[in-house]
Structures are given as structure tokens and as C-alpha cells.
Amino acid sequence: MRADARDNRMRILSAAEDVFGRSPAASTDEVAKLAEVGIATVFRHFPTKVALLEAVLTQRLERLRDRALELADSDDAGLAFFGFFSQVVAESASKLAIAEALSASGTVAGDEAKAAGQGMREAFGSLLDRAQQAGAVRRDAAFPEVYALLVGASRGATATGLESDARDRMLALLYDGLRTGTS
Amino acid sequence: MRADARDNRMRILSAAEDVFGRSPAASTDEVAKLAEVGIATVFRHFPTKVALLEAVLTQRLERLRDRALELADSDDAGLAFFGFFSQVVAESASKLAIAEALSASGTVAGDEAKAAGQGMREAFGSLLDRAQQAGAVRRDAAFPEVYALLVGASRGATATGLESDARDRMLALLYDGLRTGTS
Numbered sequence: 001m002r003a004d005a006r007d008n009r010m011r012i013l014s015a016a017e018d019v020f021g022r023s024p025a026a027s028t029d030e031v032a033k034l035a036e037v038g039i040a041t042v043f044r045h046f047p048t049k050v051a052l053l054e055a056v057l058t059q060r061l062e063r064l065r066d067r068a069l070e071l072a073d074s075d076d077a078g079l080a081f082f083g084f085f086s087q088v089v090a091e092s093a094s095k096l097a098i099a100e101a102l103s104a105s106g107t108v109a110g111d112e113a114k115a116a117g118q119g120m121r122e123a124f125g126s127l128l129d130r131a132q133q134a135g136a137v138r139r140d141a142a143f144p145e146v147y148a149l150l151v152g153a154s155r156g157a158t159a160t161g162l163e164s165d166a167r168d169r170m171l172a173l174l175y176d177g178l179r180t181g182t183s
Numbered sequence: 184m185r186a187d188a189r190d191n192r193m194r195i196l197s198a199a200e201d202v203f204g205r206s207p208a209a210s211t212d213e214v215a216k217l218a219e220v221g222i223a224t225v226f227r228h229f230p231t232k233v234a235l236l237e238a239v240l241t242q243r244l245e246r247l248r249d250r251a252l253e254l255a256d257s258d259d260a261g262l263a264f265f266g267f268f269s270q271v272v273a274e275s276a277s278k279l280a281i282a283e284a285l286s287a288s289g290t291v292a293g294d295e296a297k298a299a300g301q302g303m304r305e306a307f308g309s310l311l312d313r314a315q316q317a318g319a320v321r322r323d324a325a326f327p328e329v330y331a332l333l334v335g336a337s338r339g340a341t342a343t344g345l346e347s348d349a350r351d352r353m354l355a356l357l358y359d360g361l362r363t364g365t366s
Contacts, residue, residue: 144345149357153339155335156339157331159334162331169325169328173328173361174357177363180356180363
């Protein structure tokens, strides 16, 4: 891909994340406008709205995975784990809107989005391991239930329209539960 | 409604809860078979599948509300609160399947289901108040975040396909967080 084509692709993805994150039913036209490219350029990169939605979802999951991998080198394993958890929950409303738009179009996530999701889960699992080894998270908490809490906190906050201060209090409750018995 | 018509209606609702809870895309025909009534009888009571789904959802929410109201008289306010929380999460997979079938049909919950949902939330709020007064749940946990945790635990467990032992461990983590600082 030539440099200007790559640049266009990134602008379209970034605009699509913004537009569909706010309003999943928005049109590809709105994405083209925000990205300041012609609609033909959007369709050249993403032949359908579903293809565009999938690319946006994949990009978000990859970004979260990269963030988790970055944090895995952090000195404070507890801070890294809880910081990542909070970030996923804070960003979940627009991510869920995009996933919902995909499922409303009758599509399930494609292979790329699935692989990115798997990468994110694994990176989150490493953060959990390190936080447990450092004594910041209780050792009797296994991955399946901690991951269910991450997904659940995201969906619960979004489904009930939680304000950000209540979301912080919700996370504080959860984190106390995850720390119980560590000290 | 005559007694036999009432009886038929209850059998249809109970069969529909079973059938759609397992498989939201199931047909009204399967409901009629399980209820051992003719398909015409189903349509006499519920003209459309959407009407039937709404009635099932309303019935479930009313049943949960009634259970919460019953528990509000219990001597052990902590046990009542945590017991109800666990029951909602344990029953959530089939309830979410029914809600999903409704939303897949492009319908939002009607007035009856909404009123039943509101009644359930209020009854849950009373259980929380009593558990806090009894010192079984921390007093700095406000309703919005505790309710988001109830919804979130249900959705997280369902979305990640949590086994029942992992679900119990997830709830134990949550409950420790809700109890922190009470003793």
C-alpha cells in the first residue's frame, strides 16, 4: 500500500471509530465526511459497512492488547492490572456500540477480530498472573471469573447508563473484592 | 377469563419460557407442542411471537420482584440480599436469551415489561437498604453501582459462558468487595 493510501486508511478507521462509537446506525457517508475523503475512497478500502465495522473492532482490540503488553513490563504489577481493567471498562461504551452494530447486521466477528480478542484476553491473563505473584490480587481468583468480571463491569456500566463517578465506585468495590486476603 | 383459558395461558407461558430460554429463535409451534395445546390456542392468547416473548419477560421480572419482596421480610438481611443477587445471576442466561430474542425482532420492551423491571429494581433497592442497615453490606455502596454489578455479573457470566463453579467464585469475589469494611 502506498503511503497516501495507508494514511487514508488510518484516517477512515479513526473517523469510523468515532462515528460508529457514538451512533452504530450512522452511515458510511458520515465517516467519509469526518475523514475528509470521498465516499469512493472509503469503499475502496472497505467494500461494505460490515467490513469497516470489523476493521474498527479489530483495531480497538489490538490497541488494548498492545496496551496490556506494554503494561506487562511495568514495575508495579498491581497498578498495571487495575489500570488496564479501568481503561477497558471506561472505553467499553463505544466498543460495545460497535460490536452491537456488527451483530445487528447479522454478522459475527470475523477471524481477524477473533484473533485480536484472543490476543487481548491472553495479555490480560498475563497482567493478572503478575499481579497475583506480586500479591496485589488474591491468588484464589482464577482467570475465567476475573475475565467475566471485566466483561461484566463493562456491560453492566453501559447497560445501566452508569455515570463516571458511579463507575469509579463500582470499580472500587470490585477491586476490594479482588484484593481481599492479600494483606 | 374462564378457568380453562387461564390454565391454558399459564401452560403456554411456562412452555414459552422453557423453549425460548433455551433457543430464542425457536418457533411458536414448539411452544404449542410443549404446552400440549393447538397452535390456534397459542395465537388466541398471544397474537404474535413478540407478544408472547414480552409476556414471558414480564412474568420473569414479576416473579423476581415477588421473590425480592418476600425476602424483604427475612430475619437475615445480608442472606436475603446475597441470596437474591445469586438467584438473579443464576437465572440470567435464559432471561437474557429472551430479552435478546425481543431485541432481535426489533422490539423494545413494552410498558408491562418496563413496569415489571422497575418493580424488580425497587425491590432489589429495598433489600440493599436493609442489608446495609444490618451491617452486611458496606454503607458507601450506592444503588446505581450495586445495580450495575448485578446486571454486569449476569451479562459477564453469560457472555463468557462461565461454568457454575466459576460463577460461584465470581460472586464470592463480588460479595467480598460489597462487604469490605463492614466488620
